[in-house]
Amino acid sequence: MTKKRNSRTVYAVLGFLADKPRSGYEIKKAIDDKIGFFWSESYGQIYPILKKLVDKGLAEKIPANADDGRKKQFYKITDLGKDEFQEWLKLPADYNSIRNEILLKLFFGANADKETNLNHLRSFKESNQSLINDLKQLDNQENTGTYQQAVLAYGANTSKVSVKWANETINRLTKLSS
Amino acid sequence: MTKKRNSRTVYAVLGFLADKPRSGYEIKKAIDDKIGFFWSESYGQIYPILKKLVDKGLAEKIPANADDGRKKQFYKITDLGKDEFQEWLKLPADYNSIRNEILLKLFFGANADKETNLNHLRSFKESNQSLINDLKQLDNQENTGTYQQAVLAYGANTSKVSVKWANETINRLTKLSS
DNA sequence: AGCACCATGTAAGTGGTTACATGATTCC
DNA sequence: GGAATCATGTAACCACTTACATGGTGCT
Numbered sequence A, B: 001m002t003k004k005r006n007s008r009t010v011y012a013v014l015g016f017l018a019d020k021p022r023s024g025y026e027i028k029k030a031i032d033d034k035i036g037f038f039w040s041e042s043y044g045q046i047y048p049i050l051k052k053l054v055d056k057g058l059a060e061k062i063p064a065n066a067d068d069g070r071k072k073q074f075y076k077i078t079d080l081g082k083d084e085f086q087e088w089l090k091l092p093a094d095y096n097s098i099r100n101e102i103l104l105k106l107f108f109g110a111n112a113d114k115e116t117n118l119n120h121l122r123s124f125k126e127s128n129q130s131l132i133n134d135l136k137q138l139d140n141q142e143n144t145g146t147y148q149q150a151v152l153a154y155g156a157n158t159s160k161v162s163v164k165w166a167n168e169t170i171n172r173l174t175k176l177s178s
Numbered sequence C: 001a002g003c004a005c006c007a008t009g010t011a012a013g014t015g016g017t018t019a020c021a022t023g024a025t026t027c028c
Numbered sequence D: 001g002g003a004a005t006c007a008t009g010t011a012a013c014c015a016c017t018t019a020c021a022t023g024g025t026g027c028t
Helices: A008-019 A024-034 A043-055 A079-090 A101-107 A114-141 A146-175 B008-019 B024-034 B043-055 B079-090 B101-107 B114-141 B146-175
Strands: A059-062 A074-077 B059-062 B074-077
Touching (some): A008 A024, A008 A043, A008 A074, A074 A079, A101 B008, A101 B146, A114 A146, A146 B146, B008 B024, B008 B043, B008 B079, B043 B059, B043 B074
Antiparallel strands (some): A059 A074
16 A cells, blocks of 8 residues: 655646646746745646656647747647546645745744844745735736635735734834843 | 755754754654644654764764663754854745645636535645644643744634635535536 | 747756664553 | 554655756847
8 A cells, every 4th residue: 555645746737737728838837827826836847747647648749830939839638637637636635744934934033133033024024915916916817716716815815914923023023122 | 156955954953953952753743743833854854864964063962871761862953053053044034835735726626526625625624723722732831932932823823814714715615506 | 139038848966755674662 | 462652763766946958039
């Protein structure tokens, strides 16, 4: 009974191919733009995986159009690919391997001076503030379905409390004597 | 100008050694118990890193006590190790490489049936509810400083909104016709 | 002409997990 | 006696990042 523990990247790629045929470059862009606030991938993963998906029959290459100026290589998910993807969707998500570096630094904050910690909190606050804006943008422009909207709402909620928490923590630290 | 991009595990280990001398086993336990909600490590990382820290002069072995029943191998951070750790604390945290699998599954939820998505939401809700309890426990029992308390508060805030969001999303989905 | 971005890929290196191996101690 | 937990480590494997290589297109 081995674990298998497949690469999550595979499913992120399959997910975007399930939406519509895409090139590797477009997949990367979609990941950055649409799920960037909770997911990231590199080309070094995407391109080899695309090849592997074709080998396994989970996706297939679409021959480039002649009148297509760019030399894009499109990929289309197969029925087998859809099955595989849907099987994965049913599996429980492994909550694990969460690593939040800014929390780690703050947790050990007593080892640094106050200004260092305040800087971390400020940059954390700023990144969450711009995230709020980005998500608002996304919510307006995109024709998202129920599930996408729910995920966006999650991002909006958590980033809002993050900003609030950062403000409170900054205030509390600032008042501190040391 | 190379990136260096050192292993974050090294600093998690150094951080707990900066608190007090510990064995590899105790470090793992401290990580699980105290920062488990935003960090995780495996023995396969910790023990080799402990050895590497000694090689680099960032930590040193403490010879086991004779009257110490268990054969624990303790490690103590050196001044050099403290310097290295404090330098790292000053560096900006790289917000990146965040990967939330449950959000990924929900984002692609339209490819699965409603019950699958509800299951993910329910288990997400439950894990956040037990997190709230765990954090309450931690906050009471431990003699934590300002920074630890702040991090705990962050965990409490985000897990509360997560539960709230999960409830709302579950309700909205349940009402949906399909 | 030059810059930003589009576009695809490979190679090297590393960070990290999982599985395996071994044995002591404590509690029921 | 047996299970849970304490305790330390190694080996194999793989997921992922970074750096490199190459060239096209569009804009100013």
